[in-house]
Amino acid sequence: MTGLLNGLGQKLAERWVTLLGLPGALFLATAAAARTLGHAHALDLARLTGRISGWAKAPVATSLGGQVVVLGAVVVAAAAAGLAAQALGAGVQRVALAADWHTWPRPLDRAARVLVTRRRARWAAATERYRRQRDADARALARDGQRADPARRRAAYHAVRRIAEEEPERPTWSGDQVHAVEARLGRDHHVDLPLLWPHLWLVLPESTRDEITAVEQALARACALGGWALMYAALTVWWWPAAPLAAAVALTARHRVRAATALYARLLEAAARLHLTDLASQLGIDHTGPADTALGEALTRRLRASSTGRPRPSSSSSGPPAS
Known part of the structure; x- marks a missing residue:
């Protein structure tokens, strides 16, 4: 002991x-x-x-x-x-x-809401760029029968994940x-x-x-x-x-x-x-x-x-x- x-x-x-x-x-x-x-x-x-x-x-x-x-x-x-x-x-x-950012006192809750809105906009734009690149690669594969260089698609995908893995809900x-x-x-x-x-x-x-x-x-x-x-x-x-x-x-x-x-x-x-x-x-x-x-x-x-x-x-x- x-x-x-x-x-x-x-x-x-x-x-x-x-x-x-x-x-x-x-x-x-x-x-x-x-x-x-x-x-x-x-x-x-x-x-x-x-x-x-x-x-x-x-x-x-x-x-x-x-x-x-x-x-x-x-x-x-x-x-x-x-x-x-x-x-x-x-x-x-x-x-x-x-x-619990929704319960933060003012003006912190307003600042957090602004950050959430901005993060959502950035995430949506990055997601759209990734989807366009993915669709372009799919069309190239259907047209030419060859896979496109995946570097751009991967870069667009990682750009989305750098912001958030799912649609942002927090600041x-x-x-x-x-x-x-x-x-x-x-x-x-x-x-x-x-x-x-x-x-x-x-x-x-x-x-x-x-x-x-x-x-x-x-x-x-x-x-x-x-x-x-x-x-x-x-x-x-x-x-x-x-x-x-x-x-x-x-x-x-x-x-x-x-x-x-x-x-x-x-x-x-x-x-x-x-x-x-x-x-x-x-x-x-x-x-x-x-x-x-x-x-x-x-x-x-x-x-x-x-x-x-x-x-x-x-x-x-x-x-x-x-x-």
Whole structure:
């Protein structure tokens, strides 16, 4: 038991250092440089070195008690900065997935609606270009008996998918990745995924749940990185070099959020398609063969009837939870 507790404590300490301690200490160092140098002496390393030397010679920093107090203050401040970044990251995740954008306060809901309209227009135009190219290739094949170079058709297809895999319903690319899963499962299996998911989660194998949870955690870490970007952006008030630093962190966060969301959406879809029959068996629904629209309709009717009187999740509700 003692070994288990020691191992758990060590893992928690490592997690604290990775997620809060080191990033928080780096932010505190950057904030100290920002307040010390300002805009007028933004790149004056000699000034920064001199100020640090002065702090090191201060009485509070030369005594053991003072060093303990300073170290404790730095640890607490770094942890507080890390917690603030994670709190901001939760907001970043809400904006990135944009599941409830219809309920955002004004003028955010209006801005989101404009983005959705623009994304739909771009998607429709890209889809039309792909269809024209596909039809042109088909006519060339019928006329000449030879397949046209697929490069243009593939490029047009990937241009559509860069916008969204299905017709956009949310103001962000990441949000539409999750929405596309709901749309495809609704179209292919007549499944209401937000209604189905809590029940499906309980019948998934442990290995599948672990995979989805790991991706969820990666998404949360990526969004927390976006929270750090916002905090670094705030330092530009005192120090302009914080702007490129914040931009670099934000671009990294954007890449990681998109990658994690894409993988999360694929895992949700795969889990649903592979285990619908398992859920049907647990609910006592007779079905043979692979999942089809009849099974999806039966599951939806059964689960919707069991939740009568409670609000039904809309298609714009939050992506299926992982627990």
